[in-house]
Each structure stands twice: as structure tokens, then as C-alpha cells.
Amino acid sequence: MATLEDATKTAVNMDRSVKLRIFDCDVHPVPKQGLSSLEPYLPKAWQERFARKRAMHDGLNVPIRFRHPNGSVVRQDARTPDGGPAASSPEFLVRDLLDTHGIEGALLNCFDAGGLLSAQASTEESIVLASAYNRYFVEEWLSVDRRLKYAPAVPTQDPVSSAAEIRRVGKHPQVAAIFIPLVNVLMGHRYYWPIYEACEELALPVYVHVTGIESIFSGTPTLAMGTADSYIERYAAVPQVGMASVASLILSGTLEKFPKLKFMFAEYGFLWVASLFYRLDRTWRGLRHEVPWVRKPPSEYLHERFLFTTQPCDEPDDPRELETLISMLGHDVLCFSTDYPHWDNDMPAGTLQMLPPAARQAVFYANAARTLRL
């Protein structure tokens, strides 16, 4: 089995003078045959239930208006050599992503599980499915290569069951974070406290990722001002969820309640973060007494407790403008991600080349390494 050390030896030298270490904070594996692959990991009665419902589909069913304009969010060129869905084979993923791009480790999180567990399955279904997904990936993926790390998804519709699942799966040495598929409850709300308590207990950061069904199904995070009219419009609006979540986590006092807990926001963008914190800082400075449990300026929590993945990376015409904006935000709050095998993925060689070497090393590796339980 290949190790992190092996991968480091073959890492691509992106900086020409200093070897750039790379960890990918957002990779989406799928069960090889959709929910059918989970059957061995489901209790018999639940196998029968899902089979009779003909629930063993291959992905998220979303309304026509929000389907990807080219038919799929998944790269067609990333299909496995035997014609299977992209990212359905751990061996091929390691070759196609890690080895090819000099990436020494990757955080796996199952995108389809996020949608199912947060809204598309019932609460009871989500509890058994979460466990089945996590058993499947631990058994069939993590054993293949130690460079593969995993963020198990929890059945967020029931925080107590989520906490139990975290305590069940969270001790695995390749579990590096816990994926919370968000429901329409702000992240600072007490609703999530059982989940946060379990994460903190196991020294695992909270990982949140766009589920792809925000504002589509009841119970998912609602985007502002009604229903979007296109895939693009929804895609552009999803950062609202990250913005509201970060503000909620700080102002609710949840970060004081769980002083060791860290949060990684994947695929919500990051340039909005600077604007949000200028606004939070100034308003807290004047109206702090409304939330006296927030004991320091919000921006101090930002640098201690949050990371934001880089993909999809904004691309001003002049890359120096992006460097300036990132320097306003701080190099310590970003972590590199590809989003492989999705259509809008960013590979290392084409990402944030303009950053100074030390900043690149922080963003591509060090920030993730100090936050995830690697």
C-alpha cells in the first residue's frame, strides 16, 4: 500500500525551487453502483425497503431547471477504465488524481450522501444510510491507500444519531474530519451541539460542503429571494449559505462553547469572507453587548477556527488582483481543493500560481495539515 511518504517523493515540483506539498481538501468518491453498492452494509430489512422503493439510483434527482446544462456535474473524461462512473474506483482515483498531480493526500467526502442524508431520505432512512455509506468507504476505499482520508457524512436530520455515528466511525485513523450535510438551521444553533460535542471529543474538525440541493428540497438551506431560474444562478448564490453559517457560528457563542472545534467550508467560495468579517468586526465593536458571549473581535475567530477551500477559485483578469484580495483575507484561512471529479475542478498547476512561495505552501498543505486530523 502506498503511503504519504511515497507520495511526497513523487510530488510535482510546482515552485521549481521548493517542493510544493499538496493536500486536496475536496474529493468526491461515489459508490461504484450507487446505493446498490451499499447493500452489504445495510440491515436486511432496510435492503428490502430500499429495493422495493426502487431507491437504488445513481445520484441526486434534481428538477430540470437545476440540472447541469451539459447533463452531469461529473467529468466524463474521468470515468474509470472499465467504464464505471468517475471516482468510483479508489485505485483509479489515486492514479488519476494523486499520482498524476503530485498530491500527497486527499480528503474524500461523498457528495451524493450529503443530499440524501440532509433532505432526500427520511430521518430514519438517513440514519441507516449514513452508517452504510461510512462503512462502505472505510471498508472499500480507505484500505486501498493510506493517502486517502475520509470525512464521514452524518445524518444531520437527527443530531443525536449523528453524534453516535461520529463516535462509531470517528476513531478510524484515516478519518480526518466530519462531514455535516447542512439542513435549514443556522450552524450556530444549539440543534448542532450534540454533533459538535462528539467532533470536539474526537479532535475532528467539522467539514461542510455544498450539497447541491440547497433551496431545491424542503429542509435544505434556503437561498435568498426565492427560487433561482438556472443552474448558474444557484451556483452563484450558494456562498450565501457559507456567509450565514460563519456569522451564526461566531455570534451564537458556539465557538466559545466548543473552544477546540475547527471548521472547514468547502466550495462556498472565499472572497466574500473578507467583506463579511469587516462588517462583523465593526458591528460587534459597537453592539457587542447584544452577544456578550462573543469575547473577542470576530476576525480573531476567523484565523483560529476557520478554513475555506479554494475551489472554485475566482479568476480576475489580472491575477495580481486576486493576490491582493487574498492578502486582505490572510493566507492562513485557505486550503487547496480540486473538487475532483466534478466539471469545475481546479488542478494544482493551474491554481493560485501568483501567490508567494510561503503562502502557496500554507494554502496547498500546511493549513489543512494543522486543521484536519491527518
Added chain:
Amino acid sequence: MARERQRVAVGSSRDFAAGEMHLIELGGREIGVIRLHSGELRAVMNRCPHKGAPICRGIVGGAWDSSGPGEIVFDNSRDVLVCPWHGFEFDLGTGRETFWKRPASLRMYPVEESEGEVFVTI
């Protein structure tokens, strides 16, 4: 040449009750004079260092603290001045802004009591 400092009587001691802000005009400047809960007096320029607001027209109150989410404690013995524009808070004891990493400071003037009179030096 430095302007000569002036010591000016601004009222009788008994007129300054704790927590009440008195606005006076001295040498073309508006100054707020207030007695703290400790009995000491403070004289403050009526101008917020943030955006120039007439800060002495803001709330004079205590301070809020908390031991965790949902828990609030109000300490009325703390003398805090709240700017009426953006709400920035200043500790009247020190003149320094509370709870900020680079605290701003109020412009303070020497103030004293003598034989039942309050004097401000500008």
C-alpha cells in the same frame, strides 16, 4: 506659543450626581462632565474618536458580561459611555474604548473639586 491652560469653575459639586452627563461649553469646545459611581469626576470632549459624533449625548450605562451562550450579566457599577452613532463603548474611568484590539481613546480634561465647586482645566 502654547496656549495658556485655564481652570474654569463649571458648577456646584452637588449638581453632579453619579451617572448624569452635564454638557458645558468651554473655550468654544463642548465638554461632558460626569461623576462616576466611585465618586470621581471625568471631563470628556464631546467628540467620538471614531467619526466625530457628539458622544456625550449617548447612553451612560454599565457593562455586559457572559459566561457562555445565553448567559448575560449586567454590571451597573461600570461607567461606560456609548456613542449614539455606531455604538462604540468607552470606559469613562480610563477613557479607553472597551473590547477592541486597538482601542481608541476619548479626549479627557483634568477635572477636580474644591470647596464645593467643580473645576475643569482646558
